[in-house]
Amino acid sequence: MQTLDLAQSDLRTLNATLQTAATAGGNETAWEVVNPRGAHALAVGLDGPLSVTVRGSTGYYCAGMNKQATVQVAGSAGPGVAENMMSGTVVVEGDASQYAGATGRGGLLVVKGNASSRCGISMKGIDIVVFGNVGHMSAFMAQAGTLVVLGDAGEALGDSLYEARLFVRGSVRSLGADCVEKEMRPEHHALLADLLERAGAPAAPEEFRRYGSARRLYNFDIDNASAY
Amino acid sequence: MCGIVGLFLKDPALEPALGEMLAGMLVTMTDRGPDSAGLALYGPQENGVAKITVQSDDPAAFEGLDTALAEALGGPVALSAAGSHAVLRLDAARAGEAPAALASLRPGMRITSRGETIEIYKEVGLPADVAARFGVAGMAGTHGIGHTRMATESAVTTRGAHPFSTAPDQCLVHNGSLSNHHNLRRQLARAGVAVETENDSEVAAAYLTWRMQEGASLGDALEQALDDLDGFFTFVVGTRDGFGVVRDPIACKPAVMAETDAYVAFGSEYRALVDLPGIEAARVWEPEPATVYFWTR
Numbered sequence: 001m002q003t004l005d006l007a008q009s010d011l012r013t014l015n016a017t018l019q020t021a022a023t024a025g026g027n028e029t030a031w032e033v034v035n036p037r038g039a040h041a042l043a044v045g046l047d048g049p050l051s052v053t054v055r056g057s058t059g060y061y062c063a064g065m066n067k068q069a070t071v072q073v074a075g076s077a078g079p080g081v082a083e084n085m086m087s088g089t090v091v092v093e094g095d096a097s098q099y100a101g102a103t104g105r106g107g108l109l110v111v112k113g114n115a116s117s118r119c120g121i122s123m124k125g126i127d128i129v130v131f132g133n134v135g136h137m138s139a140f141m142a143q144a145g146t147l148v149v150l151g152d153a154g155e156a157l158g159d160s161l162y163e164a165r166l167f168v169r170g171s172v173r174s175l176g177a178d179c180v181e182k183e184m185r186p187e188h189h190a191l192l193a194d195l196l197e198r199a200g201a202p203a204a205p206e207e208f209r210r211y212g213s214a215r216r217l218y219n220f221d222i223d224n225a226s227a228y
Numbered sequence: 229m230c231g232i233v234g235l236f237l238k239d240p241a242l243e244p245a246l247g248e249m250l251a252g253m254l255v256t257m258t259d260r261g262p263d264s265a266g267l268a269l270y271g272p273q274e275n276g277v278a279k280i281t282v283q284s285d286d287p288a289a290f291e292g293l294d295t296a297l298a299e300a301l302g303g304p305v306a307l308s309a310a311g312s313h314a315v316l317r318l319d320a321a322r323a324g325e326a327p328a329a330l331a332s333l334r335p336g337m338r339i340t341s342r343g344e345t346i347e348i349y350k351e352v353g354l355p356a357d358v359a360a361r362f363g364v365a366g367m368a369g370t371h372g373i374g375h376t377r378m379a380t381e382s383a384v385t386t387r388g389a390h391p392f393s394t395a396p397d398q399c400l401v402h403n404g405s406l407s408n409h410h411n412l413r414r415q416l417a418r419a420g421v422a423v424e425t426e427n428d429s430e431v432a433a434a435y436l437t438w439r440m441q442e443g444a445s446l447g448d449a450l451e452q453a454l455d456d457l458d459g460f461f462t463f464v465v466g467t468r469d470g471f472g473v474v475r476d477p478i479a480c481k482p483a484v485m486a487e488t489d490a491y492v493a494f495g496s497e498y499r500a501l502v503d504l505p506g507i508e509a510a511r512v513w514e515p516e517p518a519t520v521y522f523w524t525r
Contacts (some may be wrong), residue, residue, distance in 0.1 A: 059498060114278075117480075136477075
């Protein structure tokens with residue numbers, strides 16, 4: 001494993017080193033970052049099968065735009081962790097701040113603590129598994145992908161939802177506009193079983209309720225198509 | 229943006245280092261707001277003594293001020309100046325008359341704080357420069373808050389810098405913007421609470437002052453603020469013996485807190501907390517939306 005020390009190196013050099021290693025594809029795929037001290041934009045834009053462990057807590061936008069790489073934060077993550085992830089895996093051992101996994105198109109984000117407000121906002125294909133609770137407005141305008149919450153969800157879960165699938169084990173403080181509880185069918189149990197296993201989450205599929213879009217908002221009504 | 233920090237010490241052994249720790253935290257937040265910076269520090273109580281911190285663009289205005297004010301109030305006044313600010317120490321029994329006397333003696337001079345323990349230093353410029361100018365790193369105290377500003381709702385001036393103090397030993401810093409501050413300002417004026425600047429955050433400070441004048445505790449006043457203030461806010465507030473934090477229900481302005489047996493600390497970002505003693509073992513959490521947190525000594 002190679003070590004990058006943010007007390008010795010500046011952020012731009014550190015990210016460039018990781019990005020180069022990711023695309024070069026050599027044998028050296030295991031990296032660790034020490035002394036993150038809440039720095040912003042750590043390990044962003046990686047495009048290759050690298051494995052990066054950040055030893056400590058991070059600031060804004062850690063592992064943003066991740067592709068193929070596995071990034072583990074051995075601490076808590078600031079706002080926008082794994083924002084716009086394309087593929088790969090991001091694991092936060094502690095808590096994640098606002099809009100974790102926002103706009104993500106693919107890959108798996110695992111938060112082992114709590115995620116705060118707007119988790120998975122506008123998600124477009126990413127899978128997100130949160131072991132604890134999520135805050136208000138989670139999965140707002142979520143278009144595709146799966147959000148799994150082992151704890152409770154805050155106010156207005158899934159407001160203005162499109163086709164994303166939401167599973168919550170605990171309570172939901174309130175559902176957002178057009179978000180409704182839906183039946184758990186065998187295919188949902190299978191989907192959830194696979195996702196929980198990949199995330200290493202200590203829960204069983206039958207403990208969850210499913211929520212999704214009722215498709216009653218203006219944008220779902222074909223009669224409104226002529227307005228554009 | 230804007231960056232906020234706050235530190236409330238539980239362990240008296242840390243009190244000599246309050247200024248150093250708080251200034252360090254604020255300097256880390258510099259890139260969240262380069263317009264102006266300010267710090268409020270609650271120093272040791274001096275029996276029977278009131279402190280008034282004044283600011284003047286021309287420090288020559290401090291010359292002879294102690295003698296003139298002593299004469300006007302009929303009691304001794306001690307002055308210690310640092311750059312554009314000076315702290316006046318006087319008999320607490322005469323402190324009530326001091327603002328009017330100051331206004332008549334030095335019409336352009338601004339009072340940044342008054343009370344028994346609080347001192348507020350604030351200026352246009354970066355946190356490192358502002359902290360160095362006033363020697364904040366050498367100041368002792370029990371708790372303090374700091375702010376580095378990216379201006380939105382009013383001009384970049386010393387008067388528009390945070391913290392805002394609208395009553396003895398009270399202060400507030402704000403990250404966000406209020407949308408009903410004009411209306412609140414009129415309501416407060418009818419209740420006899422003056423707001424000196426055009427700044428929305430000062431209205432929030434005055435609102436809390438008004439609530440506490442009406443008998444509310446700091447915690448109750450913050451609860452009421454959640455109903456009456458409209459807009460975006462993360463507030464950190466100080467009183468002589470209290471320290472409080474509240475975020476609006478949408479909570480898009482960032483906030484991280486840490487607590488150990490020795491202190492409670494607040495930062496807009498975790499970066500601001502990383503140099504605090506024992507932070508690795510501290511309980512670190514993000515304050516919940518629309519939830520009041522406060523501590524008293």
